[in-house]
Each structure stands twice: as structure tokens, then as C-alpha cells.
Amino acid sequence: MELVQRYLQAVKFLxxxxxxxxxxxxxxxxxxSQIEDKEAELGRPLNEIEQAxxxxxxxxxxxxxxxxxxxxxxxxxxxxxxxxxxxxxKTLLWIALGVCLLNSVALLTSxxxxxxxxQGVLAFAHSALPAFGWITLLFAVLDFLxxxxxxxxxxxxxxxxxxxxxxxxxxHVRRSESVFGLVGGTVYxxxxxxxxxxxxxxxGPAASALRLSPxxxxxxxxxxxxxxxxxxxAGVNLARPDWTLFRAAFRFVNNVVGLIILHSVTKETxxxxxxxxxxxGTSGPHYQLLAATVNVFIALTLAGFAxxxxxxxxxxxxxxxxxxxRLVRDRAATAPRTS
Amino acid sequence: MxxxxxxxxxxxxxxxxxxxxxxxxxxxxxxxxxxxxxKALAEHDMEIDEGTLYPLLRRLESQGLLVSEWREEDxxxxxxxxxxxxxxxxxxxxxxxxKSIDSSLNGxxxx
Numbered sequence: 001m002e003l004v005q006r007y008l009q010a011v012k013f014l015x016x017x018x019x020x021x022x023x024x025x026x027x028x029x030x031x032x033s034q035i036e037d038k039e040a041e042l043g044r045p046l047n048e049i050e051q052a053x054x055x056x057x058x059x060x061x062x063x064x065x066x067x068x069x070x071x072x073x074x075x076x077x078x079x080x081x082x083x084x085x086x087x088x089x090k091t092l093l094w095i096a097l098g099v100c101l102l103n104s105v106a107l108l109t110s111x112x113x114x115x116x117x118x119q120g121v122l123a124f125a126h127s128a129l130p131a132f133g134w135i136t137l138l139f140a141v142l143d144f145l146x147x148x149x150x151x152x153x154x155x156x157x158x159x160x161x162x163x164x165x166x167x168x169x170x171x172h173v174r175r176s177e178s179v180f181g182l183v184g185g186t187v188y189x190x191x192x193x194x195x196x197x198x199x200x201x202x203x204g205p206a207a208s209a210l211r212l213s214p215x216x217x218x219x220x221x222x223x224x225x226x227x228x229x230x231x232x233x234a235g236v237n238l239a240r241p242d243w244t245l246f247r248a249a250f251r252f253v254n255n256v257v258g259l260i261i262l263h264s265v266t267k268e269t270x271x272x273x274x275x276x277x278x279x280x281g282t283s284g285p286h287y288q289l290l291a292a293t294v295n296v297f298i299a300l301t302l303a304g305f306a307x308x309x310x311x312x313x314x315x316x317x318x319x320x321x322x323x324x325x326r327l328v329r330d331r332a333a334t335a336p337r338t339s
Numbered sequence: 340m341x342x343x344x345x346x347x348x349x350x351x352x353x354x355x356x357x358x359x360x361x362x363x364x365x366x367x368x369x370x371x372x373x374x375x376x377x378k379a380l381a382e383h384d385m386e387i388d389e390g391t392l393y394p395l396l397r398r399l400e401s402q403g404l405l406v407s408e409w410r411e412e413d414x415x416x417x418x419x420x421x422x423x424x425x426x427x428x429x430x431x432x433x434x435x436x437x438k439s440i441d442s443s444l445n446g447x448x449x450x
Contacts, residue, residue: 023393025409026373026418030389033374059390067394 003051004031006164007061014065014083017329023068031058048162055161063156076140080152085139092131094321098314100124171326173237173247181234189227196220203274209287210274210294215265222261226254245327248319255313262306266299273298359387361437363395364430367405370421372412396420404429 008031012024034054039045046054058064062080069079077085100123146152191201199207233250237243272295276287343349362385366376377392387395399405404426407418422430 019397023397025416026393027389029372029415029417030374030377030393032415057388059388064390067390068397 001032001035001051002167003048003055003161003164004028004035006167007031007055007058007161009167010061010164011064014061015068019068021329027058027064031055052161056159060152060156060159061164063152076136076143078143078147081139081143081146085135088135088139089132092135093128094318095314096124096128096131098317102310102313171244172241173244175238175241178234178238178241182231182238185227185231185234189224189231192220192224192227206287206290206294209277210291211277213272213275215273219261219265222257226257226261230254245320245323248316248323251316252313252320255309255316258309259306259313262302262309266302266306355385358437359385359391359395360399361430361433363387363392363399364404364422364426364433367420367422368427368430370419372417372419374417376420399426 008024008028011027012020015023031054035046035051038050038054065083066079069082103123195201199211202212203210229250233247233254237247240246272291274291274294276291362380362383363376366379371379373389373393373396376396377387377389380387380392396405396407400407400420403423405420406423406426407420409416409418411417
């Protein structure tokens, strides 16, 4: 029955959100009844090819879903392509908005005046609207070509249900992920706690010549707290794998705090990240050069880390919204129906 | 002038599409769920594919001609449909219209 589930998943993705569950439930019931009838007739379970033949009768998910949408007399983008168009547009909107907000926040925290925020919003409109226009035009052309050359009929004839994408991953935090988070997080915390006493852990053989500058001291505690919070999240999700919203929200907060710490660290640009220990004898100049090299390396690493955290922040914000939407939808689906 | 290869099939489908609403309404004078309705229609030589039937049922329900409810039967949840009061009224009118068309057409063919 995996093929049927994959089929229903594909149809569901293209249906209007408010009717998704209801339509898929009915479709599922109909397909299963048909399969059962056929199985009773043959006296054995249907194989994949026979199941695919039944699904083929129902048609390509794009076409099936389009029939549930109210057709209008004239349209720029028809009901068949509309779900894909809308999906692309929404995804682009959220990505563009995330980048714009990050940019505005970065400008504000670096001391730029508040009007930068408004300019950021205006810049978003300037860059996003033409992009939306081009996407709309692209889909309108596709729709025109589809109508002109009956591309969907061709697609439907060639479509094979077995080419459907695999089932979406379950909406649970995998235990292996939580266990890995706990083990990796514990090693990280132990390492963090040991570093002040054993500089070798961070500098290796150069520990006798280099030391962390005082700028790190004020950020040490927040970094340790963040690492401990990560352990707590992994522990909570190990006990409650269904708390996916908790994980998404934690990652979002974690990324925000991480970016704030990183921003504060890099603001101290007048101080180096590491310094050479003064009493290093004849190797003094060599270690000064080493310290300078390490400082450049750390600066580059932090810049890379800031970019990674910013991308992760957008992704975690998207995950939070998706989880919230799913929660609202699940609650609406389980609420008693009045009609 | 050559005619399109699928012309007859296209016109036939168009002709049947209008009649399908009437056939569905006729069958739903007694309560049924989607799958048994499709089988009942097929038994009367009114084949309809699932991809057409279910959206049609949904549309007729949203127009107030049908009412539906989810109910358990044979340990499975099924959505049962039947004609609403308005549906019964409209069905009577449509049936009269159908008979009138049939009579007119017969008159034309015989004449």
C-alpha cells in the first residue's frame, strides 16, 4: 500500500489546504475499496503493477487535484499549474523576507539609524516585486504552452505511478539525531569546560606560545550556557520525539543568540583574538607571526560561521512557521465537525 | 476537409457530461458513498472515472443539492451522500427538462 500512500501524498500537496484532509480521506477510501474488490476477485493481494494500474485510472496527481479547484472562465495561470506557481511564489517570498530582515537587523545592531530598517523594507519591495513578476510571466507562458500543445495530456499518458516521490519523512525527531546531539553536545561541553585549564585543547603544540585574549572571557559563559541548552533540547526530544515545534523554536532562538554573541565578539575589532605569550625567548618573532596568522584564520572562520548561522536562522524560522501551520491544521482536523 | 480523429469521442464525452449530473442525482435519491455510487452508475452503463466523480459530488454539495456525512461502515469511515430537499426539487425539474429534450429530439429525428 506504500504506492497508494505516495499517490495520496502527491495529490494532497496540490490541493487547497482547507480541503486537503477531507478530499484525501475520501480518495483513500475509494482507492482502498477498489483494491479490496480486485483482491477479492483474484483471491490474492495486488502486486505493485496492478496497484499502479488502478492509480493510473485515477490519473496524474496534478490533473486530479486540478479538478477540485473551481475553474474560472479566463485565467492567466490555470488550476493545473497554480499550486506549483503559488508554492514557488511563497517560498521566494519567505526567503527574500528573511534575507531582508537579517540585513536590517545587522544594520541596526551595527549602529545604523532606524530609517535603515524602512529602507530595507523598501529595498525588499524593489527586488521582490520584479522577481514575482518574472515568475508569474514564466508560469503564464508555461500555461499557454500547456493549453496550446496539450502538454498535460502527453504528461498523463507517459506518467507512471511508480515514479512518484518517496513518502515524506515522519514528523518526529529521530532518536538517532537526539542521541547524537546528546553525545556530541556532552563532548563539546566537556571540551569547553576544560579549555581554560588545558590550552593545549585549543592551540595544540602552540599552547606554550599562544593564549586567548581577554575578549573571550565575557563570552565564555554565554557559549557554555548555549551548549548546555543544546544538551537539554536533545534530551527533551529524546523523551518526546513528537515535539518537533520545540526543536524548531529552540534552533531559531539558538541561532539568534549565536548571532548576537558572534556580533558582539567581532565588534571588538581593536583587540586580537589570540596573543603571543611575551616570554618566548628567541622564538618571539616567530610566535608573533603565528598569533597574527591565527587571528586572521579566526576572523575568517567567524565570518563563515556568521553566514552559516544566518542561513540556518532563515531555515529555522521557516521550520517554525511550517510546524506552527501543521499544528493548527492538525488541531482543526481533530476538532469535532459541526456540519 | 478532414475531421479531428477524436471528434466523435470528444462530442460524446461532452454529451454525457451534462447527463452525468442527472444520473448522479437520480442515484442519490437513496444514500450511497462514492465507490458504490460509481459502481451503480457503471451498472447502468454510465461509466464515470473517479477523478471526475468526486469533484462533481463536492461541487453538487457546495451548490446545496447534496448533503453528506462521514459514517463508519464495515469498520471503515465512509462519506455517504444523498439528495437534499433542494436537490430533490431541482432533480424533478431537470428530469422534466430531460424528457422534454428527449421528446423534441425524437420528434426532429422522426420528422
